Amino acid sequence: MKFDLDAVFVEHGCAGYPLATRILRALPRDVPVTHVADARESTRPASGARDPFGAGKRRMVIARRKTPFLAPCPAGSSEFACCGYLVLTLASNCPMDCSYCFLQEFLADNPAFQVYANFTDSFDELDRLIGNARGRSFRVGTGDLADSLAFDSLTSMSRDLIDFFASRENLTLELKTKTGEIENLLAMDPRGRVLVSWTLSPDAVYRSSEHLTAPPAARIAAARAVLDAGYRVAFHLDPLIAYPGAERDYILLIDELLDTIAPKEISFISMGGLRMTPRLRGAARSRFPGDPMLCGEDVLASDGRLRTFTPLRLNLYRTLADRFRKVGAEIPAYLCMEAASVHESVFGAAPSRPAIIGNRLARD
Ligand code: SF4
Structure with a gap:
């Protein structure tokens, strides 16, 4: 295990699930395990902690999900040129x-x-999705509320997911990560149905802002x-x-990427500017x-988020697209959480409809 845990809480009724068994077996002996009737209390911020959010990242709670796993990407909105992505919430928060x-x-x-613990129930939801939309292809990611692979050496969830997606023609799984946790992946055959994506930043951003992640290289x-x-x-x-x-550093990063991976081997690149609600920035x-990196020039946009001053943001997008x-x-x-007009000004064409982009990114 690459990340430290201070404690593990197991909700009543979850200990018998294969996921819980795997985690408890692989856990270092000095991590205390507590069985609780209702996990909700264990998920709350620790009172008295100097950094309750940071402390929460080191406390694992194994619970049953009682609401659906599958949802449209929450970043999608009629305001933005959206990519038709679906999210599968199998975990929440991230040790980085x-x-x-x-x-x-x-x-x-x-x-x-x-x-x-009951994450494989999500497979029924996915089967219903493809059963109700024959002929369409979907890209489904697990990296929205968690990094897809951060705890994979402990949970081995990727193995169950790859097994499932490898046998579904119209589904592509996207595992999104900032780690180098790929051991389980290398032991599986994805049969072309699994895409692994990395968020990349220049070294300067990695060093100042991306604590505990793997270096960009x-x-x-x-x-x-x-x-x-x-x-x-x-x-x-x-x-x-x-x-x-930034421009120089991002260009160096792109060059480093394309020295290692040929353009034709890359399924897609997404770009998005730094955006934060005032509460998040606080x-x-x-x-x-x-x-x-948290002190740039920004403006409050109509969606209530602080965004990098538009000319600076557009300039960076155009430089990279060029x-x-x-x-x-x-x-x-494609651009994430940007208006169609921004897309047009960067790529010289209006974005396609979400269903068309989603279909294309899932199949290409
Ligand atoms: S942005 Fe960083 S901390 Fe947040 S989920 Fe991704 S890797 Fe984890």
Whole structure:
């Protein structure tokens, strides 16, 4: 296990699930395990902790999920040029600690690392989805409220997921990560149905803001390894941060990526500017007061989020899109949580409808 845990709580009725058995077997002996009747109390912020959110990341709670696992991407909205992504919530929170992470606001009231013992029930939901939409293809990701692979050496969830998706023609699984946790993946055959994506940032952002993540070069090396093992790969340049010297650093990062992975081997690239609600920015600045990446020029946009000043943001998008074009990379690229007008100004064309983009990203 690469990340430390202070404690594990197991909700009544969960101990018999294979996931709980695997975790309890692999757990270091010095991590205390407590069985509780109702897990909700264990997920709350620890009273008296100096950093309740940070403490929550080191407390694992194994519980049953009582609400659906599958949902449309919460970032999707009629305001944005959306990519038709579906999210599967199998866990919540993350043992890494990026200063800009939206989970600091979203999970402020229940920051424990929750993992759902009954996660394979989600497979019935997925079968219903494809049964009701014959002929359509869907890209489904597990990296929305958690990093898809951070605890995979403990949970081995990826093995069950890959087994399931490998046998479903119209589904593509996206495992999204900032780790190099690929051992389980290398032992499986994804049969072309699994895409692994890495969020990439320049070294300057990694060092100042992406605590406990794998270095960017290690993420690119892991991507090369899974590609060679039969997986598709994609990259998220998100959040793009417009700090002094950013353009040069992002171009170096793209060059480093394309030196290791040829453009034709990349399924897609997504880009998105740094965006934070005022409450998230307050929480981030108080947890990471010395992080210069949280101090850029921003404006309050109509969606209630602080976004990098538009000319700076557009400039960065265009610079990167041009760089991809210049090296002859015809990589499908999209912008996350941006208006159609921004998409048009960066790529010179209006975005396709979400269902069409989703279908394409799932199949290509
Ligand atoms: S790796 Fe992702 S989920 Fe984890 S802290 Fe960083 S931004 Fe948040």
